[in-house]
Amino acid sequence: xxxxxxAKVLIQAMPYIKKFVGETIVVKYGGNAMLNEELKSxxxxxxxxxxxxxxxxxxxxxxxPEINSMLDAVGKESVFKxxxxxxxxxxxxxxxxxxxxxxxxxxxxxxEHHGGKALGMCGLDGRLLMADKLASAHDxxxxxxxxxxxxxxxxxxxxxxxxxxxxxxxxxYDGKVYNINADLAAAQIAAKLRAKKLILMTDIRGxxxxxxxxxxxxxxxxxxxxxxxxxxxxxxxxxIPKIDCCVEAVRNGVNRAHIIDGRIxxxxxxxxxxxxxxxxxxYQL
Numbered sequence: 001x002x003x004x005x006x007a008k009v010l011i012q013a014m015p016y017i018k019k020f021v022g023e024t025i026v027v028k029y030g031g032n033a034m035l036n037e038e039l040k041s042x043x044x045x046x047x048x049x050x051x052x053x054x055x056x057x058x059x060x061x062x063x064x065p066e067i068n069s070m071l072d073a074v075g076k077e078s079v080f081k082x083x084x085x086x087x088x089x090x091x092x093x094x095x096x097x098x099x100x101x102x103x104x105x106x107x108x109x110x111x112e113h114h115g116g117k118a119l120g121m122c123g124l125d126g127r128l129l130m131a132d133k134l135a136s137a138h139d140x141x142x143x144x145x146x147x148x149x150x151x152x153x154x155x156x157x158x159x160x161x162x163x164x165x166x167x168x169x170x171x172x173y174d175g176k177v178y179n180i181n182a183d184l185a186a187a188q189i190a191a192k193l194r195a196k197k198l199i200l201m202t203d204i205r206g207x208x209x210x211x212x213x214x215x216x217x218x219x220x221x222x223x224x225x226x227x228x229x230x231x232x233x234x235x236x237x238x239x240i241p242k243i244d245c246c247v248e249a250v251r252n253g254v255n256r257a258h259i260i261d262g263r264i265x266x267x268x269x270x271x272x273x274x275x276x277x278x279x280x281x282x283y284q285l
Contacts, residue, residue, distance in 0.1 A: 012273070012274060012275060013273035013274070016272055016273045016274075017053045017054075017273065020050075020053075020054075020055050020196060020197075020272065021053065021054035021055065022054060022055075022056075023055060023056065023195075023196035023197075024055075024056040024057075024058065024158070024190075024193050024194070024195045024196060025050065025055055025056070025057055025058075025195055025196055025197045025198075025199065025272075026057075026058045026060060026186055026189055026190035026193065026195045026197070026198050026199070026254075027047070027057065027058070027059050027060070027186075027199045027201065027268065028060045028061070028182055028183055028185075028186035028198070028199065028200045028201060029043060029059055029060065029061045029107075029201055029262075030061065030062050030064075030182060030201055030202070030262070031201055031202050031203040031262045031263075032203050032262060032263050033201050033262030033263065033267075034061065034063075034065075034262075035065060038265065039262065039263065039265060040110060041110075041114070042265040042266050043201075043262070043268065044110050044111045044113070044114040044116070045114050045266070046266055046268040046269050047059060047111060047114075047116060047163055047268070048111065048114050048115050048116035049269065050268070050269075050272070051116055051117075051161075051163055056158040057158075057163045058154055058158070058163070058164050058166065058189060058190075058193065058195075059107070059111075059163060059164070059165045059166065060166045060168060060182055060185055060186040060189060061099075061103065061104070061107060061165065061166070061167060061168070061182060062099070062168055062181075062182035063098055063099050063102075063103040063167075064085075066098050066099075066102065066103050067085070067094060067095055067098050067099070070094050070097070070098050071091065071094060074094070076090060076091065076094075081136075081138040081140060082136070082137070082138065083238070083241075084134075084136070084140055084143055084181075085140070085143065085179065086138075086139075086140050086141055086143075087140060087141040087142040087143050087178075087179045088141045088142070089141075089142075091141065091142075091179075092141070092142040092176075092177055092178075092179060095142075095169060095179045096122075096169050096177055099122065099167040099168065099169055100122040100124070100167040100169055103167065104120040104121075104122065104165060104167040105120055107120070107165050108120040108165055111163060111165065116163055117161050117162045117163065118162060118163050118164075118165050119157045119162040119163070119164050119165065120165045120167070121153060121157075121164060121165070121166055121167070122166065122167040122168070122169050123166070123167070123168060123169050123170035123171060123180060123185070124169060124170070124171045124177065125153055126150060126152060126153035127148070127150045127171060128149065128150050128151075128153050128154070128166070128170075129146055129148075129149060129150075129168070129169075129170035129171065129180060129185060130146070130147055130148040130149075130150075130170060130171055130172070130173060131144030131145055131146050131147055131170035131171070131172055131173075131178045131180060132144065132145055132147055132172065132173060132174075132178075133145070133172070133174075133176075133178065134178075142176060142177065142178050142179055143178065143179050143180075144170050144172060144178025144179060144180050146170060146180060146184065146185065146188050147173075149188050149189055149191075149192040151189070151192045151193050154166075154189070154193065155193075166185070166189070168180040168181070168182045168185040170185075181241070183200055183241060183242055183245045184241075184245055186198060186200065186245070187245040187246070187248050187249040187254075187257075188248075188249075190249050190254045190257075191248070191249050191252035191253050191254055194253050194254070195249075195254050195255075196254075196255045196256070197254070197255060197256050197257070197258060197272075198245075198246065198249045198254050198256075198257040198258070199257075199258045199260060199268060199271065200242055200245065200246065200257070200258065200259050200260070201260055201261075201262035201267070201268075202242065202259055202260070202261065202262060203261070203262065203263055204261060205217050205261045205278075205279060206218070206219070206259045206260065206261065206278075206279035206280030207221065207229075207234070207235065207239065207243065207259060207280040208234075209234055217279075217280065218234075218280055219277065219279075219280060219281065220280070220281050220283070221280060221281070221282050221283075222282075222283060222284065222285065223246075223247045223250050223251060223282055223283070223284045224284070224285075226243060226247055226282075242259060243259070243282070245257075246258075246259065246282040247282065250282050250283060250284045251284060255283075256281055256282065256283050257281070257282040257283075258271055258277075258279050258280065258281050258282070259279050259280045259282075260278050260279035261278065261279060264278065267279070
């Protein structure tokens with residue numbers, strides 16, 4: 001890129017930087033961007049840059065592949081029902097160890113390596129996430145449904161200049177530990193913080209009108225249109241819970257929610273600071 005084009009990029013970003021200074025943005029981190037080292041490096045750089053220009057950032061993560069690897073290592077089969085992990089006594093111990101330990105602290109180290117200040121925590125810290133056992137047609141064990149979000153630990157961390165990195169295990173009112181879907185946790189955290197944006201990173205471009213055609217991206221969706229898109233079969237399968245999270249967040253005070261392609265380097269910056277954006281944006285008039 002020549003100097004003129006570099007200048008154009010910076011000039012194009014300027015009004016968006018002004019718009020988001022002092023605002024909170026919640027990013028749910030997952031998919032290939034969490035496994036590929038180059039993509040991981042790009043995400044960490046994006047988060048640090050956001051913080052440097054005055055945006056408060058919260059990173060929420062899962063870690064399904066890492067949990068599967070640890071279960072394999074101890075000779076325990078991963079069991080899923082209705083797309084959700086069956087989490088028995090032994091599995092919840094491994095989930096907590098992997099998410100709140102290995103994965104969370106690895107992300108803290110990565111972000112700090114890129115010049116940021118990170119504080120790792122999970123839903124157990126400061127009663128950040130409180131949950132009940134999820135009611136389901138199948139007994140999923142220690143899979144939880146969030147009942148309460150306490151944003152104070154996040155606000156304290158951000159006020160002191162840290163990016164909170166949140167592993168999605170929650171405390172139960174019964175004294176147990178519960179595994180929480182990371183998309184749902186990110187949506188509820190974003191709503192509680194009145195975040196300007198919720199960004200869900202995925203392994204597809206966004207909502208596609210035709211799942212076999214990546215050029216059929218639907219860039220903007222009013223949440224009132226979601227029911228119709230479900231009836232038409234455009235929103236289906238694994239996209240249903242992700243989009244439901246976006247709808248819930250927007251209807252509960254988040255200004256905009258986005259599903260973006262984490263396979264593209266610096267996709268967060270492209271969404272935030274460019275005219276074209278990336279992925280699918282959900283909003284409410």
